[in-house]
Amino acid sequence: MLPKDNPADPKTEDLAAQRLVQRVARNLDREAFAELFDAFAPRVKTFIIRKGASPDLAEDLVQETMINVWTKAGYYDPAKGSVLTWIFTIARNLRIDRIRRESSRPVSELGDFDPPSEAPAGEEILARKDEARSVARALSKIPPEQMEILTLSFIEDLPQAEIARRLNLPLGTVKSRMRLAYGHLRKNLEQPA
Amino acid sequence: MNIEHHLDAATLVAYAAGTLDEAFNVVVASHLDWCPACAEEARRAALLGGELIGKLAATPVSDECRSRTLGMLDTATLHRFPKAPSSGGELPEALEYLLKGKSLAELSWKRKAPGLALYDLPLSEASSGKLFLMRIAPGTAMPEHGHGGEEITLILSGAYNDRFGRYARGDVADLDESIEHQPIVEKDSACICLVATEAPTRFKSWPARLLQPLIGI
Numbered sequence: 001m002l003p004k005d006n007p008a009d010p011k012t013e014d015l016a017a018q019r020l021v022q023r024v025a026r027n028l029d030r031e032a033f034a035e036l037f038d039a040f041a042p043r044v045k046t047f048i049i050r051k052g053a054s055p056d057l058a059e060d061l062v063q064e065t066m067i068n069v070w071t072k073a074g075y076y077d078p079a080k081g082s083v084l085t086w087i088f089t090i091a092r093n094l095r096i097d098r099i100r101r102e103s104s105r106p107v108s109e110l111g112d113f114d115p116p117s118e119a120p121a122g123e124e125i126l127a128r129k130d131e132a133r134s135v136a137r138a139l140s141k142i143p144p145e146q147m148e149i150l151t152l153s154f155i156e157d158l159p160q161a162e163i164a165r166r167l168n169l170p171l172g173t174v175k176s177r178m179r180l181a182y183g184h185l186r187k188n189l190e191q192p193a
Numbered sequence: 194m195n196i197e198h199h200l201d202a203a204t205l206v207a208y209a210a211g212t213l214d215e216a217f218n219v220v221v222a223s224h225l226d227w228c229p230a231c232a233e234e235a236r237r238a239a240l241l242g243g244e245l246i247g248k249l250a251a252t253p254v255s256d257e258c259r260s261r262t263l264g265m266l267d268t269a270t271l272h273r274f275p276k277a278p279s280s281g282g283e284l285p286e287a288l289e290y291l292l293k294g295k296s297l298a299e300l301s302w303k304r305k306a307p308g309l310a311l312y313d314l315p316l317s318e319a320s321s322g323k324l325f326l327m328r329i330a331p332g333t334a335m336p337e338h339g340h341g342g343e344e345i346t347l348i349l350s351g352a353y354n355d356r357f358g359r360y361a362r363g364d365v366a367d368l369d370e371s372i373e374h375q376p377i378v379e380k381d382s383a384c385i386c387l388v389a390t391e392a393p394t395r396f397k398s399w400p401a402r403l404l405q406p407l408i409g410i
């Protein structure tokens with residue numbers, strides 16, 4: 001029997017979100033989409049505002065992001081990452097596109113080229129729950145100076161050179177802190193508690 | 194493909210965060226297309242970002258934005274990316290997309306020096322990097338050089354050797370800017386690489402310095 005999940009567990013949230021994305025992909029289910037909107041749009045808005053967008057522009061981009069979730073739902077692949085990561089990749093690329101209008105299509109978007117995915121098998125779901133706990137544990141152990149670099153990268157979207165300038169550090173130090181932070185994660189994924 | 198040289202973990206984290214310059218993004222995505230090991234590392238790095246983003250506070254979204262979005266669902270056409278024309282696996286997908294389906298042989302290479310030809314790839318104006326293909330003739334010894342900044346090279350065909358080992362199809366040289374090397378291309382075939390740089394390459398020896406304005410890299 002499966003252990004009882006804490007509803008606030010990010011992994012439980014992700015599994016629920018995966019089911020919603022599937023309903024959107026397969027049945028164009030508007031109710032499922034509304035639930036996704038309520039679950040993710042407020043954090044997408046925070047993410048966009050943190051980069052200095054006005055509230056109006058932020059809501060424009062929230063709308064654009066969520067419409068992309070609707071139209072690209074069939075491309076979401078649970079094997080590549082959580083629904084959250086997928087939605088924020090879309091938001092990030094749209095935010096970048098606003099700056100470089102004529103930019104080529106971002107190549108890093110998860111699942112662009114993939115055929116619609118199958119639902120994950122039971123074993124895979126269990127493995128991914130363990131993985132999410134390992135990630136949370138790794139993050140809780142990362143020292144503040146590495147955490148700062150991760151936050152500037154993932155939340156503020158600053159390139160390595162810009163982080164170095166802002167923190168008045170050599171580029172090599174920024175990179176080695178990124179490597180160390182990633183090392184914590186790898187260790188925690190390879191030796192799950 | 195037997196890949197020996199991989200991406201730096203710091204590069205993978207920056208890629209997962211979406212903060213790499215477009216030129217570097219193309220080279221990294223191309224390596225990931227061929228390297229399941231680095232693709233798995235990039236996926237893991239993205240988990241870190243997901244965990245951080247999951248902790249973001251919520252900012253209330255107006256009812257107007259919500260109803261506007263829900264009202265657009267019927268008209269939002271279902272998104273289907275056109276499949277990039279395929280070169281039949283010769284090239285990574287991100288590069289194929291930029292070359293619009295042309296093969297390496299079909300490109301109009303610009304000869305820059307004996308044994309060296311380049312082909313510049315277009316980037317958006319916002320990119321501060323440079324992305325190009327480099328074709329070096331069999332047996333050519335490149336001048337010893339350091340790098341004026343960040344640089345990542347993916348080997349598409351052929352092979353070269355330097356003091357870090359042998360670099361062949363699929364291998365990536367993700368070198369620190371302080372590192373100097375002198376690649377020597379193997380004798381049996383030309384070496385073609387995809388290169389992203391952020392600054393002009395600094396050649397060290399005097400004939401090389403003489404060569405640099407001609408080469409323009």
Ligand SMILES: [Zn+2]
Pocket residue numbers: 196198199200224228230231232
């Ligand atoms: Zn690799």
